[in-house]
Every structure is written in structure tokens, then in C-alpha cells.
Amino acid sequence: MLIKHKPDLTYADITPKAVYTNRRSFLLGLLATGGAVAGWKKVNLLLSGPATGSVPVKLNGVVKGPYNTDEKQTSYNDVTHYNNFYEFGTGKEDPAQNARNFQTSPWSVSVEGEVKKPRKFTMDEIMKLAPLEERIYRHRCVEAWSIVVPWIGYSFNVLAKLVEPSPKAQYVAFQSLYDPRQMPLGGSAGIELPYVEGLRLDEAMNPLTLLCVGMYGETLPNQDGAPVRMVIPWKYGFKSIKSLVSIRFVKNMPPTTWNIANAHEYGFYSNVNPNVDHPRWSQAKERRLGEFFRRPTLMFNGYGDQVASMYTGMDLRKYF
Ligand SMILES: Nc1nc2c(c(=O)[nH]1)N[C@H]1C(S)=C(S)[C@@H](COP(=O)(O)O)O[C@H]1N2
Numbered sequence: 001m002l003i004k005h006k007p008d009l010t011y012a013d014i015t016p017k018a019v020y021t022n023r024r025s026f027l028l029g030l031l032a033t034g035g036a037v038a039g040w041k042k043v044n045l046l047l048s049g050p051a052t053g054s055v056p057v058k059l060n061g062v063v064k065g066p067y068n069t070d071e072k073q074t075s076y077n078d079v080t081h082y083n084n085f086y087e088f089g090t091g092k093e094d095p096a097q098n099a100r101n102f103q104t105s106p107w108s109v110s111v112e113g114e115v116k117k118p119r120k121f122t123m124d125e126i127m128k129l130a131p132l133e134e135r136i137y138r139h140r141c142v143e144a145w146s147i148v149v150p151w152i153g154y155s156f157n158v159l160a161k162l163v164e165p166s167p168k169a170q171y172v173a174f175q176s177l178y179d180p181r182q183m184p185l186g187g188s189a190g191i192e193l194p195y196v197e198g199l200r201l202d203e204a205m206n207p208l209t210l211l212c213v214g215m216y217g218e219t220l221p222n223q224d225g226a227p228v229r230m231v232i233p234w235k236y237g238f239k240s241i242k243s244l245v246s247i248r249f250v251k252n253m254p255p256t257t258w259n260i261a262n263a264h265e266y267g268f269y270s271n272v273n274p275n276v277d278h279p280r281w282s283q284a285k286e287r288r289l290g291e292f293f294r295r296p297t298l299m300f301n302g303y304g305d306q307v308a309s310m311y312t313g314m315d316l317r318k319y320f
């Protein structure tokens with residue numbers, strides 16, 4: 001079936017990047033060069049066969065986005081082998097191993113709740129809603145390590161505006177996939193699954209808030225939240241929920257996974273704040289993966305110009 005359709009590509013189209021170890025990943029890399037969207041469609045077709053995990057493929061037509069830091073990017077190897085993704089194990093190197101066969105196609109995200117136009121978006125639709133932008137953001141985990149990642153996606157507000165939130169919508173509730181069959185370690189992760197997160201509506205609509213479908217020029221690796229995740233760069237990393245399947249616009253502040261697990265240690269807002277320590281450790285400094293010396297953590301992770309006004313008058317010790 002695959003060989004009958006001769007890809008309309010020249011040899012020069014083939015990305016020289018990887019040494020392809022099997023036919024499947026070779027074809028994925030080859031076909032994805034047909035353009036971001038066309039590539040995604042072909043990938044879906046290819047993967048609609050027997051269950052096999054997806055591998056990252058190149059995304060074409062990615063434009064340079066706003067808000068990029070010029071700090072040194074963290075190595076791809078670190079960003080893909082030092083992960084928190086408890087559905088695939090609680091060790092930092094577990095997700096890279098255990099998410100290998102994670103099925104991310106077909107995939108869709110339902111968007112509902114207090115909106116005029118609730119709907120499901122297929123992954124194919126999500127890839128096409130807006131031009132894909134590269135956003136080089138700092139990411140600060142609550143555990144005091146940090147990374148700089150060239151994410152790919154577009155502002156979450158693009159999708160939000162399409163469903164037309166009603167005036168009742170004050171918060172947005174997000175939910176990850178939880179498939180115990182594919183995530184057998186989820187049951188012993190020590191947190192309630194599915195993983196849930198939330199933002200106040202103004203936080204969700206802030207242009208920095210990214211609906212993310214890729215990184216380092218490619219689709220997301222499974223361990224980093226394929227095929228679609230959130231990235232909220234001024235908040236601790238656990239707010240950036242992976243492998244999204246549901247988005248609900250709601251009236252009331254939604255429950256969030258780490259707050260459910262330990263409300264004393266993890267608040268709803270979870271803005272990066274070097275002046276408010278975690279009950280068990282300081283948040284004043286962080287270790288950038290790949291670096292030796294710790295560096296000072298910046299208020300709102302350095303994004304204060306874009307986000308501080310959303311919190312004026314709020315006691316950030318109380319609303320941590
Ligand atoms: N579904 C889900 N999303 C998640 C997590 C998780 O365990 N499950 N971990 C969070 C935490 S603590 C961090 S620091 C980031 C890590 O993202 P990265 O592995 O791509 O760096 O994902 C966040 N999103």
C-alpha cells in the first residue's frame with residue numbers, strides 16, 4: 001500500500017538529519033517534508049495501521065514567533081530525557097523509555113463548557129488553526145531545575161476565540177489523556193489521574209499561553225506531551241499539561257492535580273516566584289539543565305512585563 005503511492009518528493013527534500021533505523025521512521029521523516037499540514041495528514045494515514053508509537057517528524061513553514069529569549073537553548077537530549085510525565089513513571093528518565101509506543105494518532109481534543117460553539121478538534125484541524133510559530137521560552141520546574149526550549153505552536157487564545165466563550169466562562173479546565181492500558185505505571189504514580197490543570201480565563205487568553213504541537217523544529221516527542229500540550233512559561237512547569245484531550249470553559253476555579261495531591265505545597269496559581277519558597281525547599285535559585293552553577297530565579301520566570309498586571313493587588317503569598 002505504501003509503496004504504490006510514490007511520494008512526490010525529490011531527493012533533496014529528504015531531511016539529512018537522522019539516521020533512519022527502520023522503514024516506518026524513514027517514511028515518516030520523508031513524508032513530513034511535504035509541508036507541516038500535508039505531512040501531518042500523511043503521518044496519520046501511515047500510523048492508522050497496527051499500534052505503534054509515533055516518532056517526531058519535521059514541521060515545515062514554522063514562522064518566528066514573539067517573546068523569544070536569546071538565552072542558550074537546552075540540548076534536545078536533556079529536554080527529552082529529563083521529564084516529568086507521571087503517567088509513564090515518576091523517574092526523570094522513565095517517560096523517554098515508557099512512552100515509546102504511546103499511540104498519539106488518531107487524536108482529538110474536545111472543547112466545551114461555557115462556550116457558544118462547543119466542538120471537537122481533530123489533530124489535523126489543530127495543526128491548521130494558525131501559522132505555527134517557534135517560541136523560545138524559559139521553563140521552570142517547581143523542583144528548581146529549568147530549561148530553554150524552542151516550542152512550536154500558537155497562542156491558546158486562537159482556539160479559544162473560535163468556540164466563543166460566554167460571559168460565564170471565568171476559568172479554563174484542561175485534562176490529559178489517561179489510558180491505563182498504555183500507561184500502566186499511572187496507577188502507582190501517587191497522583192490522581194487523569195492529570196488535570198486550570199487557568200483563570202485572562203491567563204489562558206494571554207498571548208504568551210501556548211497551545212504547543214512541537215519543539216526543535218519537529219512534532220512533540222511522546223515524553224514531552226505529544227501530540228498537543230499547553231506551555232505557560234511564567235508558571236511552574238506542572239501547569240503545562242501534556243497530551244491534552246479536553247478543554248472546558250467553566251464558571252468556577254477547577255481542581256488541579258498537584259493541588260489535589262498536596263494543597264499545602266501546590267496552589268492554583270503557581271506563578272514562578274523566587275520570593276515564595278516551597279514548604280520543603282527554596283525557590284530563589286534554579287539549575288539550568290546542562291549547567292553547573294545555579295542561577296537566580298526570575299519573578300514570573302522573567303515574563304513580568306507580559307503578565308504582572310494580571311495579578312496587581314493580589315497577595316502572591318496567599319495566592320501561590
Ligand atoms: N499529563 C501530565 N502533564 C504534565 C506532567 C505530568 O506528569 N503529566 N508533568 C508536568 C511537569 S511537573 C513539568 S516540569 C512539565 C515537564 O515538561 P517536559 O517534560 O516537556 O519538560 O510537564 C508538566 N505536565
Ligand SMILES: [Mo]
Pocket residue numbers: 084140141142143236237238
Ligand atoms: Mo515540574
